[in-house]
Amino acid sequence: MAKELWFAEYHDDNTRLGMRVTRELVAMQSEFQAIEIFETPTFGRVLTLDGLVMLTEKDEFIYHDMIIHVPMAVHPKVQNVLLIGGGDGGSLRELCRYPEIEQIDMVEIDSEVVNQCRRFLPQVAAAYDDPRLNLIFADGLKFVRHNTDKYDLIVIDSTDPFGPGESLFTKEFYGNCHRALRADGILVNQHESPYYPADAEEARLIYQRLTATFPLVRVYQAHIPCYPSGHWLFGFASKRWDPLQDFDAERWNARGLYTRYYNTDLHTGCFQLPTYVKELLESGVE
Amino acid sequence: MTESGKARPVPPERLRRILNGTLLGQGNEIPDYEALFPGNPQAKAPLYEAVSLYRSKRIVPFDVPGHKQGRGNPDLRAFLGEDCLTVDVNSMKMVDNLIHPTSVIREAEVLAAQAFRAADAFFMVNGTSSAIQGMIMSSLNPGDELILPRNVHRSVINSLILARGTPVYVNPGVHTGLGIPLGMSPAEVAQTIREHPRAKAVLVNHPTYYGVCSNLKEITRLAHEAGMRVLVDEAHGTHFHFSPDLPVSAMEAGADMAAVSLHKTGGSLTQSSLLLLGEGVRSDAGYIRQIVNLSQTTSASYLLMVSLDLTRRLLALKGREIYDRVIKLANYARSEINQIGGYDAFSNEKTDGDAFYEFDLTKLSVHTRSIGLAGIEVHDLLRDEYDIQVEFGDLGNFLAIISVGDRAVVIERLIAALVEILERYGKEPSGLLANEYVKPIVEMTPAEAFYAKTDLLPLLAAEGRIAAESIMCYPPGIPILAPGEKVTKDVIDYIEYARAKGSLLTGTEDDKVEYLHVVRL
Numbered sequence A: 001m002a003k004e005l006w007f008a009e010y011h012d013d014n015t016r017l018g019m020r021v022t023r024e025l026v027a028m029q030s031e032f033q034a035i036e037i038f039e040t041p042t043f044g045r046v047l048t049l050d051g052l053v054m055l056t057e058k059d060e061f062i063y064h065d066m067i068i069h070v071p072m073a074v075h076p077k078v079q080n081v082l083l084i085g086g087g088d089g090g091s092l093r094e095l096c097r098y099p100e101i102e103q104i105d106m107v108e109i110d111s112e113v114v115n116q117c118r119r120f121l122p123q124v125a126a127a128y129d130d131p132r133l134n135l136i137f138a139d140g141l142k143f144v145r146h147n148t149d150k151y152d153l154i155v156i157d158s159t160d161p162f163g164p165g166e167s168l169f170t171k172e173f174y175g176n177c178h179r180a181l182r183a184d185g186i187l188v189n190q191h192e193s194p195y196y197p198a199d200a201e202e203a204r205l206i207y208q209r210l211t212a213t214f215p216l217v218r219v220y221q222a223h224i225p226c227y228p229s230g231h232w233l234f235g236f237a238s239k240r241w242d243p244l245q246d247f248d249a250e251r252w253n254a255r256g257l258y259t260r261y262y263n264t265d266l267h268t269g270c271f272q273l274p275t276y277v278k279e280l281l282e283s284g285v286e
Numbered sequence B: 001m002t003e004s005g006k007a008r009p010v011p012p013e014r015l016r017r018i019l020n021g022t023l024l025g026q027g028n029e030i031p032d033y034e035a036l037f038p039g040n041p042q043a044k045a046p047l048y049e050a051v052s053l054y055r056s057k058r059i060v061p062f063d064v065p066g067h068k069q070g071r072g073n074p075d076l077r078a079f080l081g082e083d084c085l086t087v088d089v090n091s092m093k094m095v096d097n098l099i100h101p102t103s104v105i106r107e108a109e110v111l112a113a114q115a116f117r118a119a120d121a122f123f124m125v126n127g128t129s130s131a132i133q134g135m136i137m138s139s140l141n142p143g144d145e146l147i148l149p150r151n152v153h154r155s156v157i158n159s160l161i162l163a164r165g166t167p168v169y170v171n172p173g174v175h176t177g178l179g180i181p182l183g184m185s186p187a188e189v190a191q192t193i194r195e196h197p198r199a200k201a202v203l204v205n206h207p208t209y210y211g212v213c214s215n216l217k218e219i220t221r222l223a224h225e226a227g228m229r230v231l232v233d234e235a236h237g238t239h240f241h242f243s244p245d246l247p248v249s250a251m252e253a254g255a256d257m258a259a260v261s262l263h264k265t266g267g268s269l270t271q272s273s274l275l276l277l278g279e280g281v282r283s284d285a286g287y288i289r290q291i292v293n294l295s296q297t298t299s300a301s302y303l304l305m306v307s308l309d310l311t312r313r314l315l316a317l318k319g320r321e322i323y324d325r326v327i328k329l330a331n332y333a334r335s336e337i338n339q340i341g342g343y344d345a346f347s348n349e350k351t352d353g354d355a356f357y358e359f360d361l362t363k364l365s366v367h368t369r370s371i372g373l374a375g376i377e378v379h380d381l382l383r384d385e386y387d388i389q390v391e392f393g394d395l396g397n398f399l400a401i402i403s404v405g406d407r408a409v410v411i412e413r414l415i416a417a418l419v420e421i422l423e424r425y426g427k428e429p430s431g432l433l434a435n436e437y438v439k440p441i442v443e444m445t446p447a448e449a450f451y452a453k454t455d456l457l458p459l460l461a462a463e464g465r466i467a468a469e470s471i472m473c474y475p476p477g478i479p480i481l482a483p484g485e486k487v488t489k490d491v492i493d494y495i496e497y498a499r500a501k502g503s504l505l506t507g508t509e510d511d512k513v514e515y516l517h518v519v520r521l
């Protein structure tokens, strides 16, 4: 009998999440990182970069709902979007559901992630043919540096702060994004997890750097089963719109978009953080 | 790429949380260079091979070091790793001895000499400072003159104290726009040689910290014509030997000796270095080794020496390719930084055929005065606000070293941070000191002043007296005031200005650099 095959990701030095693998579809080293896609009985197809789970077919809706619909329900009129990272296509798919968006500049460093996801995760990489998409394969930090006062929304859908995504967690990057946003622009970002110490330290640093750059920064959360600890944070950094005060539930509900995770009740709730998370974030800010 | 549908085991290394974006187990093996470069003698690394063999023999050590392959010091072993401590060995037959090398160290030195096109090469384990000491002390007897520019590293002045030599300074050119000291103009060198025909040698910075090079070939010709040696402080020029797009290397220019910091831009471990000998001193190798041994440890670190051997091999085989990449990165950074506005990331265009004869393209030297910030202030902002450490900042410039280990992503970070700094902290460029060079007034030799009876005075009260010790900002470690020089108001102002801007001052016995030993009247 064939031996069982297991993928495991270490969430800290002594804790790991294992998934039984039934079939490996992609295992390659791109110019930037190791890319793998494999099948599991519980989570369906799984994409990993440098050994870390980026998404699974079964729970990706949670992450993509939360990184896109939260800011879209706050900003009254998003026309120009910059999406940094997100090569799997899930964030793009959700953005494309908004007809008022005129242009989406998507900057992904690794074209192989896009190629492999289009091939093996077509439900996620579903919107690459949208005519509003301007897909650029480049370093996000470099791209954003050359833009001023241009975007209504910047979405940072990145990997972790080590490896190819490292520069997308720096103060200089947030500063350059601030300049690239219009006067009422919003930036949302993947904000790591508050639980395991190494991730929590990153979350603290991200918050510290965002608050040093933007006048208004709020953090919200979601429950994502395949990520370390399952408890994940997102950052909402804004020049003007407040995610709760300027949020218009009726306006968003009138769109009639169906979302399996996001809803307008959850919108308010997701900004209410546990005490330990509040303490963690505030501990980094003078 | 794997074809779809083909089941493959997930390799165990992918089951680990991976740091730094490299798969564990990947890129961790040393390639088989002898297979990749058949017949190329540079593919060998004799010292590395001998030390590896020693490790594999699991010899029972009843000799020093006392940690006995790390067993006796579990904390250190946990920190550095067992692999590291098992090769921290003592000199013995299998691995040769740096004090008197006859086998694998010698072979490694000979390969290094060939790689750098030198007549001979010595491994150095006390930094390039010790190589500089070797050059100066083997060329000068007490009282002998050395012709040199004043903007030398402290190790040069210190060697003159030890050798009891007499410095004869050639004024470095000063770039009026940048305010930085340049190289030496050949005409000035020729003039100095005429005035001091008995000098034993000419010492040249090649390049300066900022990447400025003199016309080394012409200076060498002038010195040799007058029967003087040419000693080159090539601490920041390791890479010159491996790329045709960089300034001429010391050995190519015909210099007699060169001190090369393999650890600075070459990639070896900190403190490891090379002393190169040119054809002109080939027959003096024995005497030079004796001089080096005057102050060299008898327990040279094999970690340092193996790092020299492996680095030499890598550079000899792949240096061209490596430095092509480094030059591309630096050129890209310069062009992007110059588009930001305000900053001047200078390059070849500033060369003048004289005291700024050539420029080292790998140096990312950036002039900051027109954004209203001192170089040291930009250096501090980069570190404190953006977690970016550049090599040094002085009054008008900062220097980022681009070397074998750099990646495009970190260059982007530096550029982006400079954009931010200009926007958030940039000011009108008023009230900034323009000049990095204060012309010294030499009253006695460094050794006379250093060993004289002295008075200890507050620096501010020392005006008019003769300094008995040095004061410098570190880095770059170029004395603002050296022993034997007059303490002038200009020097004091410069020091206090650098202090106020946040430079780290050092050199005096007083660790706050508020008091100065001056020669008793």
Ligand SMILES: Cc1ncc(COP(=O)(O)O)c(C=O)c1O
Binding pocket: B126, B127, B128, B129, B130, B132, B152, B153, B155, B209, B233, B235, B236, B261, B271, B273, B476, B477
């Ligand atoms: C020009 C110059 N020469 C010599 C040295 C001495 O090198 P080391 O620190 O390896 O002793 C340095 C070091 O900073 C230097 O900058």
